[in-house]
Amino acid sequence: MQKIVELWRRIVFLRRREQLDRELAEEMRFHLEMKVEENVADGMTPEEAVLAARREFGNQTLLREVSREMWGFTTIETLLQDVRYGARTLRKSPSFTLVAVITLALGVGATTAIFSVVSAVLLRPLPYPEADRLLYVGQLYRSGLAGSGEPKFLFWREQSRSFEALACSSGYGGAGGNLAGGQEAAYVPGRRVSEDFFRVLGIYPALGRAFTHEEDQPGGPGVVILSYRLWQRNFGGDKGLIGKTITLNDRPVTVVGIMPPDFRFGSEVGLFVPMRARPGANVDPNAEVIGRLKPGVSVEQAQAELKVIAEKYREAFPRQMLEGETVGAQPYQDFFTEGVAKYLWIVLGAVCFLLLIACANVANLQLTRAASRRREIAVRLALGAAGGRVARQLLTEGLLLALVGGAAGLLVTLWGTRLLWALIPRGVLPTVTDVTVDWRVLTFAFATAIGTGLLFGSAPALQARKVDVNTALKDSPGRGATARSRLRDLLVVSEVALSLVLLVGAGLLVRTFANLLSVAPGFDPRNVLTFQIDLNGGRYATASKATAFYSDALERIARLPGVESAAVTNKLPLDWQFNMPIFLTAQPDEARSVQFRMISPDYFRVMKIDMRQGRSFSNADNTSAPPVAIVNEAFVQRFFGGQDPFAQQLSVGRGTDDPARQVVGVVADIKQQGLDRPAPPMVFVPLAQVPDKLMATVRTFTSANFVVRTTGEPLGLSQAVKREIAAVDPTLPLSHVSSMEEIGARSVAAQRFNMLLLGLFAALGLALAAVGIYGVMSYAVAQGTREIGIRMALGAQRKNVLWLVAGQGMTLTLIGMAVGIAASFALTRLLKSLLFGVSATDPLTFAGISLLLCLVALIACLIPARRATKVDPLIALRYE
Amino acid sequence: MREASAKDALLPGTLEMLVLKTLTRAPLHGYGIAQYIRQVSEDVLQVEEGSLYPALQRLQLKGWVASEWATTENNRRARYYRLTPLGRKQLAAESANFDRVIGAIARVMKPA
Numbered sequence: 001m002q003k004i005v006e007l008w009r010r011i012v013f014l015r016r017r018e019q020l021d022r023e024l025a026e027e028m029r030f031h032l033e034m035k036v037e038e039n040v041a042d043g044m045t046p047e048e049a050v051l052a053a054r055r056e057f058g059n060q061t062l063l064r065e066v067s068r069e070m071w072g073f074t075t076i077e078t079l080l081q082d083v084r085y086g087a088r089t090l091r092k093s094p095s096f097t098l099v100a101v102i103t104l105a106l107g108v109g110a111t112t113a114i115f116s117v118v119s120a121v122l123l124r125p126l127p128y129p130e131a132d133r134l135l136y137v138g139q140l141y142r143s144g145l146a147g148s149g150e151p152k153f154l155f156w157r158e159q160s161r162s163f164e165a166l167a168c169s170s171g172y173g174g175a176g177g178n179l180a181g182g183q184e185a186a187y188v189p190g191r192r193v194s195e196d197f198f199r200v201l202g203i204y205p206a207l208g209r210a211f212t213h214e215e216d217q218p219g220g221p222g223v224v225i226l227s228y229r230l231w232q233r234n235f236g237g238d239k240g241l242i243g244k245t246i247t248l249n250d251r252p253v254t255v256v257g258i259m260p261p262d263f264r265f266g267s268e269v270g271l272f273v274p275m276r277a278r279p280g281a282n283v284d285p286n287a288e289v290i291g292r293l294k295p296g297v298s299v300e301q302a303q304a305e306l307k308v309i310a311e312k313y314r315e316a317f318p319r320q321m322l323e324g325e326t327v328g329a330q331p332y333q334d335f336f337t338e339g340v341a342k343y344l345w346i347v348l349g350a351v352c353f354l355l356l357i358a359c360a361n362v363a364n365l366q367l368t369r370a371a372s373r374r375r376e377i378a379v380r381l382a383l384g385a386a387g388g389r390v391a392r393q394l395l396t397e398g399l400l401l402a403l404v405g406g407a408a409g410l411l412v413t414l415w416g417t418r419l420l421w422a423l424i425p426r427g428v429l430p431t432v433t434d435v436t437v438d439w440r441v442l443t444f445a446f447a448t449a450i451g452t453g454l455l456f457g458s459a460p461a462l463q464a465r466k467v468d469v470n471t472a473l474k475d476s477p478g479r480g481a482t483a484r485s486r487l488r489d490l491l492v493v494s495e496v497a498l499s500l501v502l503l504v505g506a507g508l509l510v511r512t513f514a515n516l517l518s519v520a521p522g523f524d525p526r527n528v529l530t531f532q533i534d535l536n537g538g539r540y541a542t543a544s545k546a547t548a549f550y551s552d553a554l555e556r557i558a559r560l561p562g563v564e565s566a567a568v569t570n571k572l573p574l575d576w577q578f579n580m581p582i583f584l585t586a587q588p589d590e591a592r593s594v595q596f597r598m599i600s601p602d603y604f605r606v607m608k609i610d611m612r613q614g615r616s617f618s619n620a621d622n623t624s625a626p627p628v629a630i631v632n633e634a635f636v637q638r639f640f641g642g643q644d645p646f647a648q649q650l651s652v653g654r655g656t657d658d659p660a661r662q663v664v665g666v667v668a669d670i671k672q673q674g675l676d677r678p679a680p681p682m683v684f685v686p687l688a689q690v691p692d693k694l695m696a697t698v699r700t701f702t703s704a705n706f707v708v709r710t711t712g713e714p715l716g717l718s719q720a721v722k723r724e725i726a727a728v729d730p731t732l733p734l735s736h737v738s739s740m741e742e743i744g745a746r747s748v749a750a751q752r753f754n755m756l757l758l759g760l761f762a763a764l765g766l767a768l769a770a771v772g773i774y775g776v777m778s779y780a781v782a783q784g785t786r787e788i789g790i791r792m793a794l795g796a797q798r799k800n801v802l803w804l805v806a807g808q809g810m811t812l813t814l815i816g817m818a819v820g821i822a823a824s825f826a827l828t829r830l831l832k833s834l835l836f837g838v839s840a841t842d843p844l845t846f847a848g849i850s851l852l853l854c855l856v857a858l859i860a861c862l863i864p865a866r867r868a869t870k871v872d873p874l875i876a877l878r879y880e
Numbered sequence: 881m882r883e884a885s886a887k888d889a890l891l892p893g894t895l896e897m898l899v900l901k902t903l904t905r906a907p908l909h910g911y912g913i914a915q916y917i918r919q920v921s922e923d924v925l926q927v928e929e930g931s932l933y934p935a936l937q938r939l940q941l942k943g944w945v946a947s948e949w950a951t952t953e954n955n956r957r958a959r960y961y962r963l964t965p966l967g968r969k970q971l972a973a974e975s976a977n978f979d980r981v982i983g984a985i986a987r988v989m990k991p992a
Contacts (some may be wrong), residue, residue, distance in 0.1 A: 005943060006941060006942065006943070009940075009943070010941070023949075023959065024933065024937075026957070026959075027909075027910055027933065027958070027959050028930070028933060029911050029912075030909070030910075030956065030958050030959075031909075031911045033913075033928065033956075034911045035911070035929070056928075056929055057929050057930045058928050058929070058930035058931065060928070060930065061930065063930040063931065063933055063934060066934040067933055067934045067937045088911055297882070695892075
């Protein structure tokens with residue numbers, strides 16, 4: 001009750017606060033007058049009496065403020081007042097405000113843009129209901145989790161009790177294919193999925209239904225579920241398509257479902273077909289198994305159960321399990337983010353450095369301004385403002401600035417996320433469909449802005465507390481040219497140190513990229529057109545039919561004007577990899593997993609891969625000639641151990657129909673998994689000599705990749721090439737049309753992205769640091785004009801003055817660099833996995849970057865220093 | 881500044897009690913209150929005069945004193961404060977508490 005009455009009084013008084021204020025002032029005046037009278041009566045002179053009365057009364061302004069605060073609404077009131085006052089001050093110095101806002105916008109914007117990616121990848125759950133119950137299940141080796149074969153999946157599914165459902169999927173073994181019907185024949189990447197696949201993910205077709213148990217059995221009816229995009233693109237979104245038959249790889253299949261538009265699985269999967277896994281058929285030994293945990297079952301429980309199941313499997317099929325192999329599981333989200341998480345945190349850390357530099361810069365700007373506002377602050381203190389009150393006002397001003405900067409930063413973020421999304425190499429973040437500015441990102445931006453505001457706003461606030469009214473009012477800001485505040489020096493030192501770290505990081509990545517580009521890939525990627533044709537259809541089932549198609553098509557393409565030569569392989573260089581077990585006739589029991597290529601005779605000529613020894617393939621190497629193979633130098637080195645390669649025989653595949661092949665040539669090594677990885681051992685065989693069974697196995701995992709050497713721009717020939725293929729078989733669609741140079745560029749896209757991103761941060765950081773040094777030195781010169789004048793009047797040379805001023809700036813720079821180099825040594829180790837051909841503490845990079853930073857700092861120091869030398873001693877001494 | 885520290889020696893919270901006690905005699909203005917406290921305490925308790933006013937505002941807010949403007953004997957406008965019934969009760973409570981604390985301190989300082 002008492003409280004309510006009190007509140008009521010507060011409200012009443014709030015409405016009458018001006019009157020109250022007046023009354024309080026009058027009351028105090030009355031008090032003072034009475035006191036004066038009393039003092040006079042005691043025998044003081046009137047002047048003495050007034051002073052004594054004031055002294056005894058205390059700080060009037062402060063007391064009135066305290067009285068007002070008693071009514072309790074002052075906090076909000078003063079806040080509003082501070083905000084209004086702050087806004088006015090900011091408006092009054094537009095150039096300061098503009099520079100500060102731009103700096104902050106860059107810092108907050110860049111940081112938030114990176115955070116939006118972090119949020120999309122690491123914080124946003126996968127786009128499936130209750131995604132936290134999804135587990136990736138796989139064969140667990142000491143090296144980590146790996147994909148699993150279909151027979152093992154069937155066994156796990158039968159045995160496990162931890163999962164509501166367990167599903168397997170694979171992109172190989174006739175998953176996708178050539179789709180006829182609809183607008184245009186097209187190659188569509190697909191996925192073979194087991195019956196519970198959609199149940200595990202928790203997303204079902206929007207139209208039609210999921211696969212039934214019967215459809216997932218071997219020999220079941222041909223059915224397909226289409227992605228929304230494919231349905232829209234090829235069938236115009238026709239709702240009547242459900243139940244209709246379309247042609248996939250020359251076989252009729254019935255469309256039973258269309259997935260919802262926002263369903264995502266893998267990067268560009270267009271259709272799903274039943275997996276039809278059989279215990280005896282290990283079609284894809286690297287298939288992906290996912291499970292949905294039963295409610296209440298923990299990951300650890302599932303892992304423990306899977307371990308037991310693994311041992312049961314080992315008992316039943318001892319030859320199918322390797323030494324030390326078991327079954328493991330991890331949250332599905334981690335499966336995707338594991339690789340990129342560390343990288344993203346590094347990038348976020350790097351951009352935070354940029355934010356800190358921006359903060360230091362704005363703090364510096366504010367200190368400069370605060371210095372010129374010393375008098376204003378001193379006057380306010382002298383008039384009775386409480387020190388804390390002034391500090392709070394400065395802090396409010398800082399926060400206001402931060403919020404404006406943050407708002408501008410959001411614009412940078414919107415633009416930056418779009419740029420980032422465009423730059424991020426495709427396929428790096430398979431689960432992320434878009435990077436948006438959502439509530440998480442907005443919260444982050446807001447918190448960042450407030451945080452920076454507190455950080456740089458507290459610097460002038462701290463300093464305001466130290467203003468000594470007496471000296472500040474006595475004026476003469478002309479302290480020496482050496483007069484700088486410790487705080488500002490500290491800010492410059494940290495700016496230099498932070499930007500050095502960023503620059504060193506960027507420098508290492510630039511060198512990495514340069515090193516990559518200087519790596520010889522082992523072939524000539526210029527003027528090569530490449531495209532894929534998938535021959536999974538029934539018409540080309542036998543090797544001889546496929547070979548006939550290839551030689552027909554190649555012959556036609558090679559005749560095109562502008563084409564020098566053409567060939568076909570099952571896998572392009574710099575484009576993932578494809579291994580087969582290879583058996584040397586000398587050691588028939590030992591399988592070696594080696595890159596395997598089946599090629600047409602002209603392949604080496606088209607790609608300009610050097611023959612080192614022996615001969616290349618020719619059209620004579622056909623079924624009626626003795627079986628042959630060519631290996632690369634890495635193969636010779638690894639497996640022949642100094643023996644004559646031409647004395648060797650080998651065959652390809654386990655339990656296939658491949659004959660023993662005579663090695664007839666050795667070619668130069670070519671890069672396969674990337675320019676930064678050593679060239680792997682490789683075996684080439686002529687397409688015309690590949691037996692049916694081996695060809696079927698290879699085709700499960702790879703398509704035919706054509707390579708065409710052109711005289712001019714390769715992509716210009718794609719239409720002509722398409723026509724020639726259509727002339728051989730009009731139903732076969734081309735896909736992945738691209739130039740070999742593009743494929744090369746794609747293989748270094750990640751390193752290029754790293755370099756661009758960190759380079760951008762470093763450049764911004766360097767610019768901000770330069771501005772920071774320049775600002776501090778300019779200020780020091782402006783403050784020290786009189787001292788410089790005196791020195792020059794006493795005979796100091798311009799040179800001396802120049803070095804006096806520049807020397808101070810360079811001292812700060814050098815201290816900052818020392819700190820930065822130490823920090824870089826500690827931090828660049830984090831970049832190690834991103835580097836190639838350069839050590840994380842590469843002395844050349846460290847030296848070069850230090851030199852660059854030194855030069856930039858020197859320029860930033862010399863401009864104000866030169867201004868100092870122009871000081872006219874007469875004017876400098878007269879002024880003030 | 882030496883004076884200030886002597887004035888500050890007033891026990892915290894006692895200023896309000898002294899004000900309430902002063903007002904039991906008759907309504908008074910701020911200056912009068914300050915003067916009275918000083919005189920009665922024979923200059924030992926010197927209120928920092930200005931600090932009286934925030935205290936008076938607080939007492940009003942609590943509803944322990946009320947105020948109105950009136951003219952003084954020499955015909956000047958001044959704000960007179962008077963004790964409310966609630967203030968009287970508060971004073972009783974505070975002085976009882978005060979006696980207890982003083983008694984306790986006395987017993988410690990001069991044990992029987």
